[in-house]
Amino acid sequence: MYTLLVLVACATVSAEHLVVGNTANRVVVAHHELVEYNAIPFKKRVKDFLYSSPINKPIQGIQALDTMHCKSTANITAGGLGYPFVNIRMKSERGKGLSYDIGIYVLPDFQ
Template identity: 50%
Template sequence: MKLLPVLAICGLVLVSVVESKDLIVGTNLSNRLIWQHKVEYNSIPLKKRVKEEFFSDPGQQIIKGIIARDLDHTDSSATITAGGVGYSYVNLRFKSERGSGLNYQVEVYA
């Protein structure tokens, strides 16, 4: 019975990643913003830029939502490589398209 909510969340993650380049996992409705950060990385011609960001809550609150918005609306990507919803930490990996930089606004809700 616990498998059904996990499958539903995975399905929503896949739909949100396929439809846009913004990463939206979990929910921010009636949850408290515990971390907000801007991820920026300058562009280098003909190169892809990769940056990793790590957040760990010192109060060990469980993360209920993560939003990473691409402010430049490029074809760059944001993925969760460790932790995330259901954990008290998250590791995010950002990868730009060739010749572009990164400009993301990241919000974590608990």
């Protein structure tokens, strides 16, 4: 009985997060956004997130956290670390929606 409960708990918490670069030390959040897409039965949902720095600062870290804790995926398709822009493509499971908490990190301006 206890083994079954542990397996079910592990299956419900598996998520596909995307964390690239430095997201903790000496960086600041340049952009934060919650990207959501509703589910359609029997269909995979695909959403593209585009970010471009208004002052051409290179990106130091990217964090895309799956807030629904399902098996959706997030991939960088263009730009990314060292570039002032990034394109992230998110794809849901069949019949599920998607929800990602996205943060873009850059170095701060020290004065």
